[in-house]
Amino acid sequence: xxxxxxxxxxxxxxxxxxxxxxxxxxxxxxxxxxxxxxxxxxxxxxxxxxxxxxxxxxxxxxxxxxxxxxxxxxxxxxxxxxxxxxxxxxxxxxxxxxxxxxxxxxxxxxxxxxxxxxxxxxxxxxxxxxxxxxxxxxxxxxxxxxxxxxxxxxxxxxxxxxxxxxxxxxxxxxxxxxxxxxxxxxxxxxxxxxxxxxxxxxxxxxxxxxxxxxxxxxxxxxxxxxxxxxxxxxxxxxxxxxxxxxxxxxxxxxxxxxxxxxxxxxxxxxxxxxxxxxxxxxxxxxxxxxxxxxxxxxxxxxxxxxxxxxxxxxxxxxxxxxxxxxxxxxxxxxxxxxxxxx
Numbered sequence: 001x002x003x004x005x006x007x008x009x010x011x012x013x014x015x016x017x018x019x020x021x022x023x024x025x026x027x028x029x030x031x032x033x034x035x036x037x038x039x040x041x042x043x044x045x046x047x048x049x050x051x052x053x054x055x056x057x058x059x060x061x062x063x064x065x066x067x068x069x070x071x072x073x074x075x076x077x078x079x080x081x082x083x084x085x086x087x088x089x090x091x092x093x094x095x096x097x098x099x100x101x102x103x104x105x106x107x108x109x110x111x112x113x114x115x116x117x118x119x120x121x122x123x124x125x126x127x128x129x130x131x132x133x134x135x136x137x138x139x140x141x142x143x144x145x146x147x148x149x150x151x152x153x154x155x156x157x158x159x160x161x162x163x164x165x166x167x168x169x170x171x172x173x174x175x176x177x178x179x180x181x182x183x184x185x186x187x188x189x190x191x192x193x194x195x196x197x198x199x200x201x202x203x204x205x206x207x208x209x210x211x212x213x214x215x216x217x218x219x220x221x222x223x224x225x226x227x228x229x230x231x232x233x234x235x236x237x238x239x240x241x242x243x244x245x246x247x248x249x250x251x252x253x254x255x256x257x258x259x260x261x262x263x264x265x266x267x268x269x270x271x272x273x274x275x276x277x278x279x280x281x282x283x284x285x286x287x288x289x290x291x292x293x294x295x296x297x298x299x300x301x302x303x304x305x306x307x308x309x310x311x312x313x314x315x316x317x318x319x320x321x322x323x324x325x326x327x328x329x330x331x332x333x334x335x336x337x338x339x340x341x342x
Contacts, residue, residue: 011053012026012027012030012053014051014053015044015047015048015051015053018047018051019040019043019044019047021040021044025040025044026044026048029041029044029045030044030045030048030053066125066316067099067122067123067124067125068097068098068099068125069098069099069100069101069122069123069124069125070093070098070099070100070101070124070125070126070127070128070312071100071101071103071115071119071122071124071126071127071128071129072086072089072100072101072102072103072127072128072129073103073105073112073115073116073119073127073128073129073130073131074086074102074103074104074105074130075104075105075106075107075130075131075132075156075198076104076105076106076107076228076256077102077104077106078256079228079254079255079256080255080284081155081254081255081282081284081299081301082130082155084301084302084305085154085155085301085304085305085308086100086102086305087305088301088302088303088304088305088306088309089128089305089306089308089309091305091306092305092306092309092310092313093309093313096313098125101118101119101122101124103115103118103119105132107132107198107228108132109132109134109136109137112131112132112136112137112140113136113140116140116143116144119149120144120147120149124149125150125316126149126150126151126152126312126315126316127144127149127150127151127152128151128152128154128308128309128312129141129151129152129153129154130153130154130155130156131153131156131157131158131199132197132198133156133158133197133198133199134197137158138158138160138161141158141161141163142161145161145162145163150312150315150316151163151164152164152165152166152308152309152311152312153165153166153167153308154166154167154304154305154308155167155168155200155304156198156199156200157199157326158199162323162324163324164308164311164312164324164325164326164327165324165325165326165327166304166307166308166311166327166329167199167200167326167327167328167329168299168300168304168328168329168330168331169328169329169330169331170200170203170204170207170331171203171204171206171207171210171211172207172330172331173204173207173281173297173299173331173333174204174207174208174210174211174251174297175207175210175211175214176297176331176333177211177251177279177297177333178208178211178212178214178215178251179211179215180279180295180333180335180339181249181251181277181279181339182215182216184277184339184340184341184342185341185342186248186249186277186339186342187216187219187248188219188222188245188246188247188248188249189212189216189219189222189247189248189249189250189251190222190223190224190240190247190249190250190251191204191205191208191221191222191223191224191250191251191252191253192223192224192225192226192233192236192237192240192250192251192252192253192257192260192261193205193208193223193224193225193226193253193257194225194226194227194228194253194254194257195225195227195228198228200253200254201228201253204253204281205223205253208221208223208251209221209223222240222247224236224237224239224240226252226253226257226260226261228253228254228256228257229256229257229260230256230257230259230260230263231260232260233252233256233257233258233259233260233261233264234260234261234263234264234267235260235264236260236261237250237260237261237264237265238264238267238268241264241265241268241270241276242268246276247276248276248277248342249276249277249278249279249339250265250276250277250278250279251279251280251281252278252279252280252281253281254281254282255280255281255282255284255287257280257281258278258280258281258282258287258294261278261280262278262290265278272292272294272338273292273337273338273339273340274340277338277339277340277342278294278295278338278339279294279295279296279297279333279338279339280294280295280296280297281296281297281299282296282297282298282299283296283297283298283299283334287336288336292336292337292338293336293337293338294336294337294338295333295334295335295336295337295338295339296333296334296336297331297332297333297334298331298332298333298334299329299331300329300330300331300332303329304329307327307329311325311327
């Protein structure tokens with residue numbers, strides 16, 4: 001009839017009728033609870049699959065206070081680094097039957113706020129977050145803690161928030177890169193950084209400045225800001241290399257920054273390492289097959305994702321987990337052929 005809504009969604013009672021058992025028995029079988037024999041359980045599962053029955057996660061969550069759902073907020077889904085981290089997280093969470101909601105903030109505080117509120121409304125069990133940064137991110141994370149949502153920071157942290165975190169020692173990475181360049185005879189070393197609102201950017205820039213002061217106290221650090229964007233990094237590098245007193249080496253703050261910087265170097269008709277030496281932050285697949293293969297600061301991407309997911313799981317699997325842990329991982333300088341000795 002016109003205006004009548006017909007509910008064709010299979011229900012527990014439909015499966016019970018088909019198999020010839022009680023609704024309670026069907027529920028126990030679908031929820032993997034004891035009291036149902038193996039053959040009967042298989043029969044019930046086959047019937048559920050045949051009818052197209054799916055578990056209502058939110059309805060189950062109202063009873064168990066869990067939804068088996070994890071929210072992941074990452075700052076730039078186009079960045080292969082984050083794709084690799086999420087892939088390693090999924091390797092930990094999928095076998096334990098957790099569903100993932102992936103949110104791309106694109107370094108936008110308003111998008112981050114909207115997505116966090118969405119995850120609250122979905123009653124996710126926990127949140128893995130690489131925050132945009134600034135006051136908005138701090139406020140959102142404090143609200144998550146107030147609501148007793150379990151959160152784990154990865155790659156970036158919000159200082160002052162009591163939560164688990166997995167980050168790398170960005171300053172050590174920059175220190176190793178500067179030391180290597182200095183040992184190769186370089187003094188005019190420029191850095192194409194991110195922006196000051198992002199935790200990793202400020203840490204890497206600070207590491208660059210501290211290392212320059214340590215190894216070359218009489219040389220003024222030179223920083224251009226590429227905002228972790230390929231286009232902005234291209235422009236920043238063009239400006240650096242257009243000066244008469246241009247650097248002999250460039251150090252970039254992440255892989256998208258590296259791409260923009262290399263495009264600028266090529267646009268100016270310059271060669272790596274003959275005309276300009278180069279070290280990038282992040283070791284992605286293309287870095288080793290580029291001509292010449294690039295010297296890079298490598299992050300343990302798989303370990304970042306696996307550790308962050310494991311820290312979140314301990315909140316669900318341990319009755320009284322320890323106080324928040326900050327896991328600090330060490331980057332590695334991988335030396336290839338993009339630095340020339342002068």
